[in-house]
Amino acid sequence: MKNSEEMARSVLTRAKEEKEKQSRIRKGIIGTAAVLCVAALVALGSAEFWLPQSDTPALSTDGIVQNTSKSRLSVFSVSAAEYKTMINEVNIPQGIIRVRDVSDNNEVEKVFIRREILEEGEILGEKARFSSRQLWEDDDAMVMMAYAERLMVFPDDFEEVADFLVTAKNSSAFCIANPDRNLNSGEFERGIEIEWYLSQTEIDMLCADPDTKLSAFEDVITLTVKFKDGSTELVIIDVDVDDEGTVYMTHRGS
């Protein structure tokens, strides 16, 4: 094993190499990610989506993120300056910001962003992207859940970008394939990590569903998920409740 001096030397050398590599790919990565993003969205078939120009400010002057449509999947970018606005000026409690639908000016959506990741973004001083998705109560009442993937922490890592898109695609596919949000009827591609977040309301609905019989108070639940090849599999899902009462369900493998 290396001693401290050897490790420090190795770390500085690797960091220097990594900086050089990053500067080479920095310009290319954002464009590539955008192309991949569009490809993933297109792959969703009937999904409508809103994808603003990267230069479009995501924050309005009053510091509230505005969405231009009631879309099924929104991807937008915020700059380092906007991060600062969110953190310092808007003073977002618990990393929550509200999204206003400009078509009728009603606050219909909430975006959940982890504060520590915002701070990472600030440190990076890079543009970062937030992916959001919506789950439907019905046609009009929407619950929008958003999550900041670790992509934002290491935006130059191409594999992270690809993973993020795969995850987003499957999460959305789950929503679209399951308008009644019956987890038992979900169809997934095999071999892909699936992660999705549900609102407390949805968890309550699932708990009340005699077919799913979930308990929001359990740490782990098991579900039978149907895959696209027709097979079924028992999967284990971690259930996590945050301070806001939002329940996060994360597929941890079968």
Next chain:
Amino acid sequence: MNGSAEAYRQFLEGDDSALENIISTYAGGLILYLNTFIKDIHVAEELTEEVFVKLVLKRPRLLKEHAFKTWLYTIAGNAARDHLRRRKNRLISLEECAQLADWELLERSCIQREDKRLLHRAMGKLKREYQQILWLIYFEDFSHREAAAALGKTLHNTQVLASRARKALKDKMLEEGYVYEEQ
């Protein structure tokens, strides 16, 4: 401000030589922590190096000792999870004996007290997530809130996990004939 925080401040001001102090302070603990995920002391060492590479690249402005430590352990946990996700099958190492010797050497240098080493070895027989929470709380003096941040869990879940881990550790130690003294 203690020595490692001071070293980090110097590092932020451009003194790369301060990095050696930081590594000297934190590398051993990080390797043992990462080994609870990876179960390969050499890969854990490589990932620890990656954590410090990220530190050099990101240079987070976290001047408080605990914030800095939490950042390191959070990045370490992410690195471990990424590694596990990419490693499809566990490789069977031909160097397990050498690994064990390295692990024992590192454990001895990081954990001075014999009773703490016994505790650490008993922890090694528990589920990974129990090992991780117990390492942070018992050996790194993390509060539940800091451990929650490092593990990416909620405070409530961390408290529940810590309670279950402590119970599992107690059961394991009793099962192996240790005399358990309630704190």
